[in-house]
Amino acid sequence: MRYYAICDCDSCYASCERVFRPDLVGKPVVVLSNNDGCVVARSKEAKQLGIPMGMPFYQMRERFANADVAVFSSNYELYADITRRVMDIIRDASPEFYRYSIDEAFCVLDGMENFDLKEWGEQLSRRILKWVGMPVSIGIAPTKTLAKCADRFAKNYPGYRHCCVIDTDEKRKKALQLFPVKEVWGIGRRHREHLEGLGIMTAYDFSMKPRLWVKKEFHVTGERTWLELNGTDCIPTEEMGSKKSICTSRSFPGMIGDFTELSTQVSNYAARCAEKLRKQHSVCHLVMVFIDTNHFRTDLPQYEGFTTATLLTPDNATQSIVHAALHCLKAVFRKGFLYKRAGVIVGDISDAAHVQTNFIDFDAGRYDKLHRLDKVIDKLNKLEGSETVVLASQQYTAPQGKGKAAHFSDAIKHDYRSPNYTTRWQDIIVCK
């Protein structure tokens, strides 16, 4: 019998913040989205206070102060570094590893027939807590969906000591009977409404429905979930290959009506996409740009613009992507609206090693130059911090002598950001 383990950081962002703030252990902690917009992560204590996910910060500010909730702006540099350390430990401890998201990884536990899986999981969780300071829960079962259920038990009941194993049919049935159907991996809001409307409340109720009925009502994805709950392993362990599309988008702290200012933002997002492409050794053929007005401001005229451009030759050079994105922006921009959000998506992604050069656009010298330039820029930005070197179009100097050129990162509000303890020398902790 094959087993899967899901290893999942508990309240990941909040726990990352606590790694260097042990005084906050046991206290409510929340992490905010970009621009300190809304709550995107909560510690267990914050959840117990009834703070909902996605709640706008400005509506909670007072309540947070009263309840002594520690508030942090999101610090993805810190979270990326802490979780990388966690993932390294999991990778070392498991036969086959695949990272599923920033805070989760699946392991395929082949060849561990002689191991006590419960003991293995408990040890791994203890090791990560000791070495990195991150609490991790582990669920182990014959399918990924059941492992996710087990993980939930490991998280919610301290008696499991951070690891829950479903390895018999009795345990499976008992777990599913205690498990609300809406919390099953793969059951979202729409399916939940549908199921609960039919009186199907637990994962067990769902698992007992006839397979054909499930397929008719919930299509192949619902059928897969049903099979997995019944113990049939059918969600493929995909190779964490290259992404098929890459998106960089932001909401602005205020609103932007000026084309030049907007084009600075779009240039930055395009440059980020190009960087991400190079990092996974890919090129894209398609560049897409969208701009949206603030849909909360129903008193203002609304507009959502979206347009695409195809590159003559698939590419990942910053200059090429930025050029295409600005071309899109010109096409989609309408004067007279105040924009709140913009983004660049690159799609039709393929391997950089197999680029077919287009004859019309054939200029090997130009490509070679751009790519060498990007290599140097990437290196400098890695060494000296991102956005040390940027294209001119990424720099916007505000008119009327507002003074300083607005940098990409400066455009985002983050009043409660913690130091980058592990990635910047100037932020390193000093013992006094």
Next chain:
DNA sequence: TCTGGGGTCCTAGGACCC
């Protein structure tokens, strides 16, 4: 004043082809 960001897969329906 202030309301996140980044992905995947599946399906239905239209365009188009023979």
Next chain:
DNA sequence: TCTGGGGTCCTAGGACCC
């Protein structure tokens, strides 16, 4: 009155995930 049938590809939108 009578006006085929079957296949593929593409795209928009829905649903889900973290």
